[in-house]
Amino acid sequence: MMEQLNPDNTINEEKLPILGSWKKIYFVVLLNVIVLIILFYFFSKAFK
Amino acid sequence: MRQLDWIVLATTLLFIVLFGMWKGRGSRNIKDFLLADRSMKWYTVALAIMATQASAITFTSTPGQAYADGMRFVQFYFGLPIAMVILCITAVPIFHKLGVYTAYEYLEKRFDAKTRVLTTLIFLVSRGLAVGMTIYAPSLVLSVMLGVDIRITSVIIGGLVIIYTTSGGVKAVNYTDFFQLIVIMAGMCIALGIALYLLPKEISFTDALSVSAVMGKLNTVDLSLDFSNRYNVWSGIIGGMFVALAYFGTDQSQVQRYLTGESVTQSRLALLFNGMAKVPMQFFILFIGVIVFVFFQFVQPPLVFNPVEAAKVKSGARAQEFRQLEEKYSTLFLEKSEQMREYLQARHQHDDIQAGKKKTELLMLQHRYEGVRAEASVLLTENDQKSDTSDTNYIFLTFVLTYLPAGLVGLLFACIFAASMSSSSGELSALATTSIIDIYKRFVKREASEKHYLMVSRIMMALWGLYGIAFAQYASRLGSLVEAVNILGSLFYGTMLGIFLLAFYCKPVKGTDVFVGALTGEIVVLYCFQYTSIAWLWYNVIGCFVVVGVSITLSVFERYKTSSLPASSLL
Numbered sequence: 338m339m340e341q342l343n344p345d346n347t348i349n350e351e352k353l354p355i356l357g358s359w360k361k362i363y364f365v366v367l368l369n370v371i372v373l374i375i376l377f378y379f380f381s382k383a384f385k
Numbered sequence: 386m387r388q389l390d391w392i393v394l395a396t397t398l399l400f401i402v403l404f405g406m407w408k409g410r411g412s413r414n415i416k417d418f419l420l421a422d423r424s425m426k427w428y429t430v431a432l433a434i435m436a437t438q439a440s441a442i443t444f445t446s447t448p449g450q451a452y453a454d455g456m457r458f459v460q461f462y463f464g465l466p467i468a469m470v471i472l473c474i475t476a477v478p479i480f481h482k483l484g485v486y487t488a489y490e491y492l493e494k495r496f497d498a499k500t501r502v503l504t505t506l507i508f509l510v511s512r513g514l515a516v517g518m519t520i521y522a523p524s525l526v527l528s529v530m531l532g533v534d535i536r537i538t539s540v541i542i543g544g545l546v547i548i549y550t551t552s553g554g555v556k557a558v559n560y561t562d563f564f565q566l567i568v569i570m571a572g573m574c575i576a577l578g579i580a581l582y583l584l585p586k587e588i589s590f591t592d593a594l595s596v597s598a599v600m601g602k603l604n605t606v607d608l609s610l611d612f613s614n615r616y617n618v619w620s621g622i623i624g625g626m627f628v629a630l631a632y633f634g635t636d637q638s639q640v641q642r643y644l645t646g647e648s649v650t651q652s653r654l655a656l657l658f659n660g661m662a663k664v665p666m667q668f669f670i671l672f673i674g675v676i677v678f679v680f681f682q683f684v685q686p687p688l689v690f691n692p693v694e695a696a697k698v699k700s701g702a703r704a705q706e707f708r709q710l711e712e713k714y715s716t717l718f719l720e721k722s723e724q725m726r727e728y729l730q731a732r733h734q735h736d737d738i739q740a741g742k743k744k745t746e747l748l749m750l751q752h753r754y755e756g757v758r759a760e761a762s763v764l765l766t767e768n769d770q771k772s773d774t775s776d777t778n779y780i781f782l783t784f785v786l787t788y789l790p791a792g793l794v795g796l797l798f799a800c801i802f803a804a805s806m807s808s809s810s811g812e813l814s815a816l817a818t819t820s821i822i823d824i825y826k827r828f829v830k831r832e833a834s835e836k837h838y839l840m841v842s843r844i845m846m847a848l849w850g851l852y853g854i855a856f857a858q859y860a861s862r863l864g865s866l867v868e869a870v871n872i873l874g875s876l877f878y879g880t881m882l883g884i885f886l887l888a889f890y891c892k893p894v895k896g897t898d899v900f901v902g903a904l905t906g907e908i909v910v911l912y913c914f915q916y917t918s919i920a921w922l923w924y925n926v927i928g929c930f931v932v933v934g935v936s937i938t939l940s941v942f943e944r945y946k947t948s949s950l951p952a953s954s955l956l
Contacts (some may be wrong), residue, residue, distance in 0.1 A: 351650045359653070363470045366660045370466040373664050374618065377459065377605040384591075384598035 386531060386786070386794055393795030397568065398541075398802055401561050402549050408560035409553015414835040418554035418842055419486055419818045421645040425556075429563050430655035434642045435662065436562035436569070437811035438632075441523030441804040442778070444569060444670065449690075449777030451674025452681075455602040457616045459671055461922070462664045464626025468633060469660030473653040475889045476634045481649045486822040488640040488885070495888045497896030498827075503903060504884055505823040508637060509816065511877045516812040516849065517856025523805040524857050525773075527798070529693045530782045536858055542802060543854035546810045550850065551843045555818075558810045559645055565803035570666075572800035573673060575793055576785065580676040583788055585683050592729050593679045599728065599744050600682075600751060602675045605668070615920045624922030631878035631925055635885050638815035677784050682725050688714045688761050690779035694772050701768045710764065714757045721750045809853060817845040875921045876914055879928020880906040886929065887936050894940045902936030 356362050386394075412418040425433075450458055476488075485491050489508065493501035524539035531538070549557045584593060597603050607617040633639045633656065646652030688711050689695040698707045728743035758776075765772040785797045821842050830837075880903050887894045887902070910928040913919050919927070 351648055353650065354654070359473070362657060363473070366466050366470055366657050369661050370463060370664060373668075374463060374606060377668070381456075381598070381603045381605045384594045384603055 387791045389791045390795030397799035405549030405557035405561035409557025415838045421556040425645040427651040427654035431658040432566045433559040433562035436566040436807035440808040447670045448674030449780035451671040452678045455604040456671045457604045460621035463621035465629040466660035468629035469656045516853040519809045520853045521857035521860040539857035547850035562807045565807040569800045597675045627925040631882035635881040638811045698768045703768045816849045879925040883929040883932025898936040898939040902932045905935045906932035
């Protein structure tokens with residue numbers, strides 16, 4: 338039962354439309370938010 | 386609203402309903418009706434997720450919030466992309482692999498029936514109250530702004546949603562959500578464009594940003610670590626991540642959206658798109674509020690944005706005092722507007738000393754200006770104890786109604802209706818699915834034909850819709866309870882998240898441990914709410930940690946007890 342309920346990170350039923358691997362896509366999503374926080378920080382500083 | 390606006394509004398709403406009914410036609414079984422036969426592409430699911438999350442209040446209140454409080458609210462969403470990645474790794478493959486209809490169905494497979502029932506009831510109570518609010522809150526705002534009875538606006542919103550959800554099920558919900566979000570974002574882009582266009586000719590875009598910055602509205606990132614501060618980077622990343630994990634991982638109104646994806650890949654891509662787009666989208670909506678704020682630095686806004694409350698006080702016993710406040714407000718506005726122009730001139734001439742001086746004067750004037758608004762708010766309450774003093778909901782719509790050209794006002798109001806419908810339709814289908822799968826099919830009638838379950842699903846959706854409309858009719862009589870109902874929703878997510886995290890990651894923990902842990906977690910969260918000043922975003926973190934901590938402790942204790950028993954007692 339537990340085997341069946343385990344998160345399966347290897348599931349990859351169809352070809353990814355971009356970047357080729359999930360790890361790369363996750364990295365881009367996380368990088369995106371970091372870049373946005375930095376941009377927002379400088380955005381608010383720039384007009385102070 | 387002019388005739389053209391009513392035509393645009395009616396046509397858009399009619400199109401949404403017909404589009405939903407057409408796209409959702411032909412459901413033959415509950416898999417089709419409740420999960421769209423798991424056939425959706427990622428872009429439809431992604432926009433449905435975003436549309437369900439963004440209620441009408443997101444589009445009416447968020448610009449108003451930026452107007453009053455600046456852009457710091459955007460930080461609340463910083464944790465969302467992290468949550469999306471975590472859910473893609475854990476929840477999505479599990480839910481798909483098991484072929485579940487609801488997230489709570491999985492809990493029985495993993496733990497036991499009582500944990501499933503407990504979580505289902507938590508969801509039905511919290512989301513059941515929320516669906517009423519999802520209909521009530523925009524109905525109130527729209528009834529005030531359009532001068533139409535709230536019973537009519539709530540019946541229109543709820544009634545239209547019932548028509549296409551009961552006829553087309555989740556497929557209709559997803560497709561209409563997709564279309565509704567496109568209409569909403571188009572409307573918001575137009576609103577921003579017009580707000581920028583309506584700024585005085587001598588005020589450039591960078592001037593507008595300077596004005597908003599000097600008035601403290603561009604406060605997008607706050608690095609201070611303060612637990613009582615609702616919005617800073619840390620509460621946003623940590624608290625926001627927990628809220629998003631709970632909402633997208635345990636709330637059926639979102640789980641159902643991505644369960645309709647035709648594969649794990651499609652569901653994951655939908656969630657990740659949400660992770661990429663949500664922060665810029667919120668930034669954009671807040672930014673509209675900031676530009677509206679700049680616009681109202683040069684064009685005088687009303688002292689009270691809510692027209693009904695303003696009319697009430699003007700015709701009441703305190704009318705004279707209100708008029709005096711309005712005069713004071715006008716004088717301060719003219720003075721502030723003049724100072725603002727002088728400040729910008731000093732900046733253009735690179736005269737930092739003069740700019741600094743003007744900035745100080747501006748801030749003092751703004752303080753006095755806000756003071757007059759606060760006095761007006763007190764006057765409203767003294768004139769009528771039941772008066773609605775939360776003015777932020779009406780700022781953006783006042784701008785739309787007063788300054789947008791004919792046709793576009795109708796489109797913007799259609800956006801607000803569409804946003805309300807997209808959220809409530811998602812909630813209705815989730816409540817109906819949970820009621821059918823986790824209660825009716827599990828405990829009332831285990832064996833029946835597909836036709837029977839399909840019919841009960843439709844009835845259940847209609848009943849939840851009627852309940853939402855009925856709640857909206859009577860919500861105004863609940864007074865301050867309405868606010869309490871809103872807060873109530875945030876009290877349950879931590880517990881639900883704790884249960885699911887244990888299910889995903891802690892193999893040794895058993896059903897009873899989780900059940901006790903969940904009850905303890907809920908008690909602790911309620912204690913924090915009642916007796917501490919901790920900001921509500923942290924309740925999710927606290928609830929989750931208590932559930933996980935107590936359940937693991939109980940599990941370890943039981944293992945220790947079992948292993949220390951003499952071998953004979955185990956036989």
